[in-house]
Amino acid sequence: xxxxxxxxxxxxxxxxxxxxxxxQLTKRYVSVSNYPGTTVSISRGEFKTEGRxxxxxxxxxxxxxxxxxxxxxxxxxxxxxHPNAVIVHVVDAKNLDxxxxxTFQLKEAAYQHLILVLNMMDEAHRDGFKIDCQKLxxxxxxxxxxxxxxxxxGISNLKEKIYEITSVH
Amino acid sequence: MRSQASIDYLEPxxxxxxxxxxxxxxxTYTISKHAIALLFLQKDEDIEMLLQKNEAGFYPKFCxxxxxxxxxxxxxxxxxxxxxxxxxxxxxxxxxxxxKTISARTVTKFLDQFLMHxxxxxxxxxxxxxxxxxxxxxxxxxxxxxxxxETSIFEERINPxxxxxxxxxxxxxxxxxxxxxxxxxxxxxxxxxxALVLPIVGAFFLMFSVIEDTGYLPRLSYLLDRIFxxxxxxxxxxxPMILGLGCDTMATMVTRVLETKREKIIATLLxxxxxxxxAQLGLILALLSTNAxxxxxxxxxxxxxxxxxxxxxxxxLPGTKPHFYMExxxxxxxxxxxxxxxxxxxxxWYFLEVFPLFIFASVLIWAGILTGVFQWIVRxxxxxxxxxxxxxxxxxxxxxxxFRRDYGAAGLFDLQSQHLLTGNQLAIAAITxxxxxxxxxxxxxxxxxxxxxxxxxxCTFVFGMAFGTGVVLNQLLTLFGVQL
Numbered sequence: 319x320x321x322x323x324x325x326x327x328x329x330x331x332x333x334x335x336x337x338x339x340x341x342q343l344t345k346r347y348v349s350v351s352n353y354p355g356t357t358v359s360i361s362r363g364e365f366k367t368e369g370r371x372x373x374x375x376x377x378x379x380x381x382x383x384x385x386x387x388x389x390x391x392x393x394x395x396x397x398x399x400h401p402n403a404v405i406v407h408v409v410d411a412k413n414l415d416x417x418x419x420x421t422f423q424l425k426e427a428a429y430q431h432l433i434l435v436l437n438m439m440d441e442a443h444r445d446g447f448k449i450d451c452q453k454l455x456x457x458x459x460x461x462x463x464x465x466x467x468x469x470x471x472g473i474s475n476l477k478e479k480i481y482e483i484t485s486v487h
Numbered sequence: 488m489r490s491q492a493s494i495d496y497l498e499p500x501x502x503x504x505x506x507x508x509x510x511x512x513x514x515t516y517t518i519s520k521h522a523i524a525l526l527f528l529q530k531d532e533d534i535e536m537l538l539q540k541n542e543a544g545f546y547p548k549f550c551x552x553x554x555x556x557x558x559x560x561x562x563x564x565x566x567x568x569x570x571x572x573x574x575x576x577x578x579x580x581x582x583x584x585x586x587k588t589i590s591a592r593t594v595t596k597f598l599d600q601f602l603m604h605x606x607x608x609x610x611x612x613x614x615x616x617x618x619x620x621x622x623x624x625x626x627x628x629x630x631x632x633x634x635x636x637e638t639s640i641f642e643e644r645i646n647p648x649x650x651x652x653x654x655x656x657x658x659x660x661x662x663x664x665x666x667x668x669x670x671x672x673x674x675x676x677x678x679x680x681x682a683l684v685l686p687i688v689g690a691f692f693l694m695f696s697v698i699e700d701t702g703y704l705p706r707l708s709y710l711l712d713r714i715f716x717x718x719x720x721x722x723x724x725x726x727p728m729i730l731g732l733g734c735d736t737m738a739t740m741v742t743r744v745l746e747t748k749r750e751k752i753i754a755t756l757l758x759x760x761x762x763x764x765x766a767q768l769g770l771i772l773a774l775l776s777t778n779a780x781x782x783x784x785x786x787x788x789x790x791x792x793x794x795x796x797x798x799x800x801x802x803x804l805p806g807t808k809p810h811f812y813m814e815x816x817x818x819x820x821x822x823x824x825x826x827x828x829x830x831x832x833x834x835x836w837y838f839l840e841v842f843p844l845f846i847f848a849s850v851l852i853w854a855g856i857l858t859g860v861f862q863w864i865v866r867x868x869x870x871x872x873x874x875x876x877x878x879x880x881x882x883x884x885x886x887x888x889x890f891r892r893d894y895g896a897a898g899l900f901d902l903q904s905q906h907l908l909t910g911n912q913l914a915i916a917a918i919t920x921x922x923x924x925x926x927x928x929x930x931x932x933x934x935x936x937x938x939x940x941x942x943x944x945x946c947t948f949v950f951g952m953a954f955g956t957g958v959v960l961n962q963l964l965t966l967f968g969v970q971l
Contacts (some may be wrong), residue, residue, distance in 0.1 A: 333816050338825075347832055358743045378744075383522070384529050384565075388743040391533070401517035414584055418576045419569070426494060428519035441817065446587040454583040468822060 323364060323373040324484050325403035327396055331417055332379025334410045335437040339467040340376035343477070348376060358389045360396060367477040370485070383423035404431040404480050411442035411449060411464070421458060431483050432460045435476060439464045494521055496575035497568065504528065504556045508549055514541035528553055529565050595818040602703065608710040615703065619694045620772060628690030629773025637682040649673050665853045676849035679897045680842050684766065688893070689834055691769035695733050696829045700821035704729050709815070718794060719801025724754050731762035736929040738762070739936055753800045755937055759929065760949050761793035763921045766837065766893035771917050774900050780971040781914035788918050792956065840928065844891060871954070875919065876961040877912050884916070892925045910971030911964050915957050922953035
């Protein structure tokens with residue numbers, strides 16, 4: 319292949335739905351549980367959008383850019399090794415205050431292609447949260463996408479956004 | 488050159504240090520120099536190593552700078568950084584997120600009070616075990632389903648039909664034995680896999696997937712954290728332990744989530760010894776569901792062993808008790824499609840591994856009988872069975888158990904259904920098989936995660952414990968004249 323696939327790395331706290339999102343994006347299957355710590359190694363898959371090929375990597379949960387355990391170190395190593403990848407930071411929309419620290423760290427690390435995914439929007443709505451995405455995009459200076467990874471809602475928006483930020487230049 | 492993102496939320500003096508270190512960095516890095524400097528200030532080991540290598544000349548100066556700024560925050564530099572960041576985050580969140588506190592979650596909050604209550608929690612656990620495992624797996628799958636498949640499909644239809652068919656077309660007894668003999672590929676290998684293991688393990692996987700997706704397992708971790716602390720593990724170690732009930736091999740890999748080497752060793756050992764995997768657990772529970780006293784004895788001995796060995800390992804191995812913090816995901820109604828796809832994936836993976844092995848074992852036994860090796864090994868194990876107080880037929884089952892514990896358990900199930908075992912024998916056999924290492928795959932993963940020498944030590948210990956426990960138990964039961 320003369321044009322290698324662009325890498326997309328899913329990163330985020332444990333149990334925010336990275337694996338479910340991975341399954342939705344790639345139509346592959348990795349085990350998904352309502353249990354933090356199910357993923358301990360990297361899974362890889364692919365998807366195509368607008369004729370362009372992307373390689374997706376699902377990583378073990380990472381609380382912050384400062385790793386504490388071996389599985390967190392695995393996730394961090396993937397980040398350090400792929401400075402030009404699209405970093406999809408997946409968060410639980412109900413707990414933004416605990417999750418945005420990693421977004422800030424990723425911004426500080428100067429990843430060019432960072433997308434914040436607010437996952438579990440169904441639960442967030444049910445619990446009475448309303449999130450102003452446009453304001454959040456401005457405050458964080460990075461695109462924000464809302465998803466419900468278990469049902470697949472918002473996945474096509476995410477794909478479009480990934481395509482959009484990797485084709486401007 | 489990567490653009491520098493804003494770190495203006497940090498205290499000005501910390502910002503200055505980051506600027507200074509960042510500008511002094513000579514090498515190129517995959518992430519911004521600010522981020523490298525910030526991670527260095529937070530004593531990130533990987534980054535320290537990287538800088539030692541790349542910036543050897545400046546490294547001592549960097550350490551000095553870090554020391555100086557750290558003193559200004561009483562040594563709690565990491566906390567200071569996290570606090571300023573959180574303050575900034577709280578600002579962002581308060582501007583963008585609006586939450587009306589609605590009481591939508593009162594039901595799950597109410598349930599949580601019970602599930603995680605230090606006393607009532609165990610009651611809930613008992614209810615879950617009784618209905619989900621005992622009733623569904625033990626009574627329904629192992630009783631009703633197995634009866635249906637085993638008796639009305641295999642014994643009444645497939646076995647006689649295949650036997651007569653094979654014996655008519657193949658005149659040689661040696662060959663017919665391979666397929667339809669006492670240990671034949673079809674009459675034993677495939678029958679074990681399809682009639683015993685499939686319904687029982689399938690039911691267990693299904694139930695485990697449902698329980699997993701409700702979010703009950705982290706609550707169980709929280710509940711058990713207290714006990715685990717006593718044996719030198721924290722609630723985080725409950726994760727691999729409970730996943731071990733699904734598959735010990737995968738769980739041994741999940742010990743990676745533990746922070747210290749000490750915890751990993753203790754967890755790996757306990758997984759090898761006292762945590763039965765789903766295939767074993769399903770079959771053994773199904774086996775013991777006919778004898779409540781034997782089941783209680785089995786449960787008590789295995790949990791006692793778990794606690795005692797954990798306690799001993801924790802006191803022998805040096806190290807400090809780790810702190811524990813775990814995300815508590817909400818209770819959710821499991822989604823049928825996720826439960827089904829997970830169960831299918833697990834069953835597919837399990838059968839791909841187990842099916843060829845069952846058939847391979849049948850072939851191996853057939854070859855062993857032909858050459859006389861099988862009879863010789865069985866005779867060699869028979870005295871051991873005597874010490875355990877088990878009948879000589881058990882020697883064959885134990886041999887099966889060496890291939891895989893679930894294969895042994897299936898053999899035990901077969902003996903039990905022919906009423907060849909007393910209650911005592913049933914309990915002892917089940918306990919010994921539970922304590923064995925489940926399968927070759929687990930051995931291989933142990934080797935990968937912990938190294939060969941430690942794995943060999945652990946396995947020798949596990950085999951010794953398994954047989955030792957069986958022998959001691961047999962002596963005790965005989966001594967006190969207990970009949971289960």
